Amino acid sequence: MSKVYIALQDNDESRYIVEAIEEDNPEATIIHMPAMIRIEMEGRLTVNRETVEEKMGRDWDVQELHLNLITLGGNVDEDDDSLSLHWNE
Amino acid sequence: MTIEIKTATLEPVRNTFAHIERRFGDKPATRYQEATYDVQSEEFFHYRPLWQPEKELNDPSRTAILMADWYDFKDPRQFYYGTYVQSRSKMQEAAENNYAFFEKRNLASHLPDSITEKLIRYLVPLRHLEHGANLNNMYASSYGYGTAITQACLYNGMDRLGIAQYLSRIGLILDGNSGDALAEAKLVWMNEPIWQGIRAAAEKMTVTEDWFEVLVAQDVVLDSLMHDLIYNQFDQWLQDNGAQDIGMLTEFMQVWNKDTSRWVDATLKVAVAESDENKALLEKWISEWKGILLEALAPLADDMLGGDALSQAEAALDKRLTKAGLFK
């Protein structure tokens, strides 16, 4: 099965997003690289707005992900409450 | 010792890029200059477009307007990408506050039905006209020559999309997010006699070949007339009739028009001043499109405002044309 991935800039805000991803996607692998955090896993990876808001302590729009995003791999499904990545296999 | 050496010998080798220096001399350049001048490729293209084999990929002959230097179309606002988005970001922040306030206070519910009907009939259908403007400015950006003018056309095109989206949001505010107002406004655009001449003109612009002509038809003639009718005269009517709150939702368009007019006016002026041939050509195009659009707008102006609304709009356009050195 192929891995989906998402890479975020390594800054204060991303930290909360990464925490949220870890919580909602227990099988994800988190890789720390210079100035960048890469997360990969097989299957479907989901970023949930609610979880991020919980970690961040403020309202958060899924689209704010654009500010921290470096790159991603997989088919994107985005709505008001989450963004997820998956491959069709 | 080391520090002294660093500061003493850290003179730049050159102040700017060679092509900027050739134009402006050996001195530091602005970010606008470096981002704009001579960036576009000019010579030795490898293949002619399959979709237009009689032209090169970048080709000044896609318009009959002639310029010795296409970079004379410098933007008085000096927008490169960074300053452009920052300008629009400030504008959208103000707009967002306005829209949020309007919705929070449920100001739509204070509007009498007659006003809401007028908005659906006269304002919301503009979202389609703005979509046409998006197409026309993208056309100019992709077929135009020289970064100075093409980037400004790109920004204009994206602005139109933004305005179309604000107009759509106005519709959604009026119909409580059901989409009904938008559906109704679209039917108005498609079927109501007062809009058909305008829609025909909008369609005609998208099949017009010369990109400079398209630019002039859209950004000079149509925009001047439409802006005066809607954002000046109709806006005044709304204020006089207790619907001044709508101004919160159209403020973006007012601010935008003021900003964009600076560029449009400067561009027109430069094209006119370049040569008698350009001037004659522009006068020909403008006369033709003015004729088409005045005829097209008459029913709308009449229905919406009555009286001499259209001639007022025409006067606003004429004033602008005179300022640019046309028809004199």
Add this chain to the structure above:
Amino acid sequence: MAKKLNIKDKYRLLTRDLDWEYSYEDRKEAFPFEEFEGIKITDWSKWEDPFRLTMDSYWKYQAEKEKKLYAIFDAFSQNNGHLNVSDPRYVNALKLFLTGVSPLEYQAYQGFAHVGRQFGGVGARVACQMQAIDELRHVQTQIHAMSHYNKFFDGFQDYSHMHDRVWYLSVPKSFFNDARAAGPFEFMVAIGFSFEYVLTNLLFVPFMSGAAHNGDMATVTFGFSAQSDEARHMTLGLEVIKFLLEQHEDNVPIVQKWIDKWFWRGSRLLTIVAMMMDYMLPNKVMSWKEAWEVYFEEAGGALFKDLARYGIKMPKYAETIEKEKEHISHQAWWTFYTHGHAAGFHTWIPTDEELDWLSEKYPDTFDKYYRPRWELAKEMEAKGERFYTKALPQLCTTCQIPMLFTEMDNPTLNSFRDTVHNGERYHFCSDGCKDIFEDEPEKYVQSWLPVHQIFQGNCGGPDVENVLSDFYRMNLGEDNMDMKGSPDEKRWKQWKGVA
């Protein structure tokens, strides 16, 4: 209180719904390029918008990114950030970037603006328009990032003029000219999909990680800032491919042919990047071979498995490229080294440590085929006979790279192909390039091949020196020649207070 529309419906009302059915003009006249490529679109409304960004959000998020980015650019120049790079040789990678890659971003703006107007479907148009303005962002932020380097190093100053003329720069230029000269659907498969999706990491990671590893804060920051735009571009590329393949089964063979072509042309283009990664970064990120394995063989593998259900296969010549990963960087740098008098950036012999790194990373090829060349080069340099070739290289008609590639199964044999068209013989570096030519010869015979042009007298002369200084506008003795003894090197030593 008003019911909240979900993001998909709201976006549809704010974009799709803006377009209308024409009554007064023939819509085919307004959108004349939809059919000539043989692609069949049955229903534009099936286009999916993965990122549903409205313009107000676009302005907001992008302005925030620009604020941060330019604050760093300002800090960089105020603090002479260029002094922090690992080694002045690194800066030559940036020269290659500004003269070779940045103008492609500009062409990308132009290409996406074109399809952003010409596509019949408003969803696709809006996505392409956003990419167009993103690409303009990239070229302008790159120019601004490099602006500071231009003040202190040679070789940046006439990037635009050089991109239009110089022999190795016609490689990237012709790549993008090819895409823009193609129809809108081919453009999207070429750039939106093949380049921006399949191959993008192979361009970005080397340059941006290279910058991070070599103390170049300006470029790193640009890179990360631009990458978030790239995420949108990647999703657009993937969407285009799926849309075309789902619209009509007749599209599948056409799309496959384009994937094969553009994958090949794209990987040829990346030769310069391969060379940059292996030879021009004093602090190494990874080898080209490793980058290819991670970013193509693994990531690309997942992608093509996903596309298999449409009947799409791995690109033709993928196995050739797999073999090439062991060789192309070495063959390319050797070419630039030996032609260093005609390059707008400095070249050099790798240090002994660097030669050892290359041996380690390329255990099957480096010591056998390439190290001996460098040993010879070192000997000649020590004798004061640093080698510069007297000849001009023959260029492949399609990719326009000098014919420096070898047969991958026998790296002592030049890879050489040719074909006759209308009584003229044309030369190619590979089967891939020959195939591309033979499929559309009327297109590729138009190529403005820099070396042919020089020999035809179209680039001034009569000597190569005149061509370089007058036609290319190179500053001889400053932009070109070996790193050793260059004004760049002299100034660096002065700044650092070393002998």
